[in-house]
Structure formats: structure tokens, C-alpha cells
Amino acid sequence: MVINAEKSEFNEDQAACGKLCIRRCEFGIEEDQEWLTVCPEEFLTGHYWALFDGHGGPAAAILAANTLHSCLRRQLEAVVEGMMAAQPPMHLSGRCVCSSDPQFVEEKGIRAEDLVIGALENAFQECDDVIGRELEASGQVGGCTALAAVFLQGKLYVANAGDSRAILVRRDEIRLLSSEFTPETERQRIQQLVAFTYPELLAGEFTRLEFPRRLKGDDLGQKVLFRDHHMTGWSYKQVEKSDLKYPLIHGQGRQARLLGTLAVSRGLGDHQLRVLDTNIQLKPFLLSIPQVTVLDVDQLALQDDDVVVMATDGLWDVLSNEQVALLVRSFLTGNQEDDPHRFSELAKMLVHNTQGKDSGATGEGQVSYDDVSVFVIPLHSQAQEGSGH
């Protein structure tokens, strides 16, 4: 369920899902990249869901929704032989150049799932390159967050770059499957980049240091709370004139902005984005690499109503994990198990809950003016389908 709210003319949220058909193929062969085509030489089947929350227009989110699965399939096909072995071989060909190669791989603790994680990391980066080229060629701009889930060989992989979120909701448990990447959560990484790699980049416009609020003339000469890139704690420093500049990261919580411009620190696109009225580029501070978590569904002692809820910040800004879990549990308890549409209905109900409707369950009725997208994934049916070959 994806809705456009009042914030933008076009829906900046985009979603994609489908079957992933991963074929064993000779490396280097030209191949078409049709999505959801029947693959007679099909080798491994997975399922894919992804949400993209655009900013600066819907272009990047639309491109990502049309592209990321192809990048991922290509990356998985490049390593699929390694994924099928009990332990990935040192050489993809299986040829053993050195007799102790299996031992080296063993010592590094490399498992098949590490190849899927690597494929997701590389697919996000490849997709970011594609978006950069496509936007430039078509004279469009914009960026988007990306949250992708892949069910493969009995495991659910969740890859996140941005501020969307996925959680597992069970009868007696809520488990986070992603964490958010914002200017606040990535403060040290961003301050370090400014300190070591791009000291000239801010062109004297910004201060790297974090203060509890933006400083002003009255603070000059006073000792105020601050922290720099090397600190997780706080200290005091005497305020100098350069500390009065605009902060690298400004604002709190949902209002926090990187260089006064962006609310997220990871995502795809934004190759052309500059700070308003300056020549300062945002891209060097943004990571297109996701953090990947792995849920071993086969080890989970699954119950019928175990679901994964994936949603953009439009949902999470107005509903907490606990509120969502309450809504999920009460909906699934009250809706018959034999209704094939109950999970889609649940997704709709969650979205409606952000619009001040159906707010009985939470009793709060907070309203989201941001676009909202929700996937509800029943794990039981995934596990039953298994990793078809």
C-alpha cells in the first residue's frame, strides 16, 4: 500500500516487489535484464520487496524501483555457484589453486549468506551509478532512500540505506530488522569526512562542530557544550567567531538536516544536489551502501501470524514500533486465517491509521502529511514456499 499525502504533487514514495529468478550463467555473457520473465534455465528463486522514499522529485525513486532488482539479480548471478556450496570456495570455478584454500575460507568465517550480503551491498552501489547516469542524461534531479528485503534459501535479508524501517512482529516479540541512517545517527562519519577528507569542501560556510543549538553573538567567549568527530561524549569549549557559522548538522530528530539540506545520510541519487545558493555538493557525504541484517527464518519456530512490516518514515513518524505491533496483532486476531487478502488489508489499515482514520486502536490519531508506504510480509507462506530450485 503506497499513498501520496499532501506534501508533494507527485508521489515520492515508490514500491517494487516480485520473484527473483537467479540463473546460473557464465560470467561475462551478455544477458537481457527482463524482470519477471520465465527463466527455463532457472536455478534459484527468491522473493524481493523494496521501498524508495524520494526527495527533490520522484525521479530517483522511480528509477530505483525499476532498477534495483535487476542490479541485485545480476550481482547474485555473479556469485550463485559460490552460494550453492556448503562453504563458498576460494575460487568461483571450484578449482583449488592451493590445497589449504578451504581452510583459509573457513578461518575467515565466510558463509553463503556473506555472498548475499555482498551482492546487496554491490547492487545498491551499482543502482546508484545507474541513477546518476540516467538522471544526468534526462536532465532530471533528486534522490531517494532504499529499503529492500530479499527472501532466499530460508533467510530474509533486509538492506537499508536511509530512514525507512523494517520490523518483525510476532505474538510475543518485536525485532528491529533495520536501523535508520540520518545526519544525527551518522554524525561522526560525516564530521570525520569533513575533518580528514574534504576540509576545503565546506568553503568556510559551515562549522564541523556540534553544539546543543546554533550559536550566536551572545555566546562568544563563553564556554559551551560541544563535540567533535572523535567524541561520543561531550565537553566544553570557548566559543570563537568561526563557531557561529551554520552547523554541518542542524536541528533535532525529524528536523535534523545535513548542510541545511537533507534529512537522510544514506540513499541513492542526489548526484547533482548542492547546498542552496552555494557550490557545495551533498554527494560526498552520502553513502549509497546499505546496512544488511539477516533473519534466519528457518530457525525461528514460525507462528502463523509472524509478519515483517516494512514502511517509509511516513508511517514511523506517527506510529511507534509498539503501536504498529498492537495494530498488527489485533487485526490478525480479528481476521480469518483463510482470507487471502488479510495481509494487504492490514497494510491498508496501517496506512489509514496515519491519516487520522481507524485510530481507535491507538487512540491517538496522529496524522502524517508525508507519503506513506507499507509492505506486510507473512513469513509463514514464504517459509512454506521455501527456496524452490
Place this chain on the structure above:
Amino acid sequence: MVINAEKSEFNEDQAACGKLCIRRCEFGIEEDQEWLTVCPEEFLTGHYWALFDGHGGPAAAILAANTLHSCLRRQLEAVVEGMMAAQPPMHLSGRCVCSSDPQFVEEKGIRAEDLVIGALENAFQECDDVIGRELEASGQVGGCTALAAVFLQGKLYVANAGDSRAILVRRDEIRLLSSEFTPETERQRIQQLVAFTYPELLAGEFTRLEFPRRLKGDDLGQKVLFRDHHMTGWSYKQVEKSDLKYPLIHGQGRQARLLGTLAVSRGLGDHQLRVLDTNIQLKPFLLSIPQVTVLDVDQLALQDDDVVVMATDGLWDVLSNEQVALLVRSFLTGNQEDDPHRFSELAKMLVHNTQGKDSGATGEGQVSYDDVSVFVIPLHSQAQEGSGH
């Protein structure tokens, strides 16, 4: 208990402990830096323990043992007024420049303990600068790891830079109070530095990529397992000639070395250290900043025999956390509570256990040829002494 083993002529392990007397003092005033002097204007008392494991000679470890507590005291004295408030004020003077300043501090979640964490982070950096200057002035070389614990206002702060370790041992619990910083645990940080900040630094001598083993001619053209700075997972790449260079991080576990030289990625000193027979400096890859963990002792429901064990890698290389906990519990059960020396005896026993003696309890009798240092800190007596003012 600190012993010199067979590895080096001089003991490269050094230890320091004592009372920390933190005086309220006007910022900017010249002050003497005597250690353990009587302070009539004493304001806040803490306790301090630290271990330093030197390499390339004992010089840096000796300097650190003589210096770090002074740096820490100075850093704490610079913020002590803020530490004594229920919430640190935006301005150290307590003056309120903006009426909503307390709210800004509240929103950032800044607590008194964040000032202690910041003081530890700054003290390590300051101490590193002092060591750099002192070693250069005296024509000496070397570096050391640093693990420091501070008991202050009912909390134990553990700051670690290197591969020493502190654990809490209770009757029914083992809790890690530090994690190790080695070329392996900090692989991505080091690869990123090479990729973005110092691409020229390795002067064509090293490859940034990680492979399960060093590659050789026979691997050329094959697709082998690898990962780069953006990956926590693995993928395959076709081996080119440049991949045959010496790896940035080489070897496994205890044998892992950064640039073929160092087994740790954080610590103090090493300002002059270069890769053998080259002009490549190690210092840009080393962090002097510790990771700080906080144990809220007042919230712990302390038992008499709860102890913190701090030790250099000489202990942990031959004894696991579980083995140390077993030794601690069986020793304390068998030794009378009224023996004032039993915790020192326990530290001695742990060290002896690394020398193939007293190995009955573990039944393994592995021998450490590295220097070994152990502090055993009974938490009960700390909490009883409290945070005297």
C-alpha cells in the same frame, strides 16, 4: 600484577593506579600536575586504573603510565562544574544566554556521564600528543595500547584503545566492558582511509582489498573471494596483477598485521613508526581515541565477590572469558572474605595461570610468552567508598 615474559628484554607492559582528585578550578589558571598530592580544595574523588601494552620498546608505555592520569584529571577539572549539575548546563558558567538552553541540552540527551566520556576521549588524545613530543625530544620510539578504568560518582568508566580487555565477573554473569581494536576489527575504517583520504599513501606497495589469503601468480585471471571498504559481505572478483601486492591487512587472528607491521589499530605513540624498508607511516591509520563503556555500579545490586578483571592480551590469548570467570569464582569461594590481600592474590594467580603453573582449574595449562598484566578490582569496596566529596 605485571610480569615480563620472554618476548622482550624490558617489560613492555606498564600499569598505573591511584586516587583521582578533581579540583574545581578557574579555567586557564596555571596548575601543577602532581599525582596523588593532598588537595585541600579537593572537590570530587575518583579511582583510576590503567594498563599499557607497549611495542617497539617500553618507552611509550612508561610515558603513558606516567601521563594519562594527569591528562584525565586536567580534562575532568575543565568540566567538573558541568558534571555536578543534575544536567550539564549549556554554558559552563551556568549563565543562561537563551531561555530555552536547558531544553536544547535535554533534547540532545546530554548527561553528566557524557562529560566524563568526553574527558576520557580528550585525555587519550592529549596523552598521545604528549607522548609524540616526548619521544621525539628524547630520540626514542614505540607505541602502546591503553585500557583505563575510572570509578567516579557511582559509575565505572572503561576506556579502551587496543587489544587489552576488561570484563565484569559476577556469580552468574560475565559482562564485556570493552571490545578490541585490531586491524581485523577495524578493517573497514582502515580500508576507507586508504580509499578516500590517503590513496597515495601506500605508494603502490600494498593492495587495499581483503582476500582469504595473499594471492599469487597462479590466481591471476581466476575469480576469487574478496571484499572492499564498503562491504561487510563477500563477493568474487577476477584477479589482476595489482591484487598480488602485499595486503593492507595480512594474517588471521593474533597474527593479523596492519601494513605488515602492527597487531593493533588503536593506541598511543608510534608517531615515527614506518613500514620496514619504506617511507610509509603507520600513524595515519592508528586512532588514539578510546571506546568508552559505562557500568552503572549503583544500579547493579552488587554482590560481595563482583569484580572487574582488566588484563593485557597476554592473559586473554591463553585464557577465555569463561576460563577467567571460573578461576575468579573458585578462588574467591575458597578464600576468606576477611583476607585484605585476596584480590591481589587472585590477580597473581591469574597471571601464574598463563605461565603453565596452577593450571589445575582450567586443565589446559597454555603458556603465554607475552608480557601479562592483570588488575582485579572489587566493585563492592568501590561502591562503599562512594563518590567522596
